Amino acid sequence: MNTEQDDIRQGAARVLSSIRETRPLVLSLTNSVVQPITANMLLAVGAAPVMLCDAEEAAELLGAGCSALLLNVGTLSRAQEPAMRSAARAAREHGVPWVLDPVAAGLLRYRTDFCAELLGLHPTLIRGNASEILAMAGEGNAGRGTDSTAGSADAVPAAQKLARKFGAAVLVTGEVDYATDGETVEAVHGGHPLMTRVTGVGCAMGALSAACLACAETPLQAAVATACILGDAGAAAAARAPHPGSFAVALLDVLDSLWK
């Protein structure tokens, strides 16, 4: 009897079905390391990925039928800043939901400050590990590289605070994922340690959450669905492929056929 996790899975299955039917166009301004796996994960769930660099093009696309936006600061540069700002503003103007993934915020000053600025443009959903969410909530925790040095449960109060302050859903990822809109907190179990042994799975999760935002009823439901889809797919892929090279391949295959 695990009815809560069953309810979560049914909700996530509805969101995934909707992604497959409506093929939302997701613009990802993300770090250069993870662009291929991000686009491939969006394609695997049935979404339509777009990536570009130019600030004018970003604004133009967001006014021309784009369904959701991801901003990921993993390889932030002075050259990339204008496109990110332009995209966040255009998303707000056109009512396009958007995700902020504050990679390594708290560890490096430049991106931490820039993410604080982006928070002011009101992301619909914020996805991070515990260290990143603590840093975004102003509760300093540096992390180590892109890894968290805190457990995800430790960041739940900070996630709630962040959600309430900026009117966003927050998804804290870790061994257990937690989604909150500031009031409700949902825990999603699942996943597999191999997901941390392939570069970009966490970052692609941010893009998946953008696709879910385009198809879910609420940002909280999108956050929960993201965690559930990727958790189930990760566990199934690890059962097939116990090493990281073949695991990455299996993860895309599983996402293509998940819950069908």
Next chain:
Amino acid sequence: MNTEQDDIRQGAARVLSSIRETRPLVLSLTNSVVQPITANMLLAVGAAPVMLCDAEEAAELLGAGCSALLLNVGTLSRAQEPAMRSAARAAREHGVPWVLDPVAAGLLRYRTDFCAELLGLHPTLIRGNASEILAMAGEGNAGRGTDSTAGSADAVPAAQKLARKFGAAVLVTGEVDYATDGETVEAVHGGHPLMTRVTGVGCAMGALSAACLACAETPLQAAVATACILGDAGAAAAARAPHPGSFAVALLDVLDSLWK
């Protein structure tokens, strides 16, 4: 009895053999999302990929034994423009054949204008989906992200017009691929829908067409060979691997052994 497709396959097999024997050096100035699959697809067919960023280096390499060039505007930026211009001019000066892949032209103004400028530098071959070819021919069709909203057959007259106007071969890709030099039109059947579920297969096709240009007798033959090589490989890979993660792996494996 399908002698026309058999003739096409025999011509393509000669081009592929020549790529494997001569290992043409192909410089790709392409979008950041598809750099890995582009290089890996070139390596899989036996070509030697080179990528770089700097305008002076691009010109230097094109004067130092480079066999063909690809320009793909998928993540065009103000910073990338000078290298693309420099490369196109150096290719022309040194008689190196080059390919223009006008990704999402017609949808976004900045790249559409830049591609129009590049057309004036006389690409040897232009590869695009129907929406992109219609846009390049001045017959507005916006597409949706990187996807065409028109069928490839609909763009054949525009492809012929474009080919005649700029003295280039044009390859329109879709469910059926069409190659033309302005007069002759060749239809190439094959391929598989999974090719649209892996990021960069279409863009890597542009790089493959550059390798074919280095080894074919005419630009039209290169365009036909490109469509035939990738179409046969895609169909064979999909028969082995019906999901996108393993399909991408199988596609490279199949290209390595195609028609051997």
Next chain:
Amino acid sequence: MNTEQDDIRQGAARVLSSIRETRPLVLSLTNSVVQPITANMLLAVGAAPVMLCDAEEAAELLGAGCSALLLNVGTLSRAQEPAMRSAARAAREHGVPWVLDPVAAGLLRYRTDFCAELLGLHPTLIRGNASEILAMAGEGNAGRGTDSTAGSADAVPAAQKLARKFGAAVLVTGEVDYATDGETVEAVHGGHPLMTRVTGVGCAMGALSAACLACAETPLQAAVATACILGDAGAAAAARAPHPGSFAVALLDVLDSLWK
């Protein structure tokens, strides 16, 4: 009886065990084509990869517990120069060992000059093919794209000269890999031609050598361990997967379980 290669393998196994235990944080400022495979290869051996673009962030991370640094000039640009300079200086200041991978040095003037400047910042280890090492030692050999036109044995005297002049270990890679600290020269046999048919294996080897520097007793031992780990893994992967797509996947799987 091949006791020398056995000794080499035992030393390499100790280095690999130490990487798995200590999980060194390796900052790679590398070319955009190979970022995913570089991060994935580091993850496969148990290291923690970080990549970023900004000069201030690079310096900040090198002062905050970073274990080793790689600079790879494969897609060098004017925009990337400041981060590379900043990182090399910060590495020196904080005693963090670092690797220079002078991709295509000797072939293209801009990067050749920049690599000469970086040599003056005293890399701990230099990894290149024969053409690149000859060029760095001032013995002009242009190579062809990213491929060497000389055999690795031909570059051993130049490697020794380079090692002595800059106080670095030098790893010359090819059919046989040679590691030297200027005095001792170690030959490492192994590997497989498929390693040259997947983009970025050589570049990821530079990142692997940075991880080894963080865990070996001497730079020479790190260079030898790098060649031995990747050579053994490449041969084992090729035995499983004789085509390049599946070979790339198998290589990561093998690295994850090598010598366990």
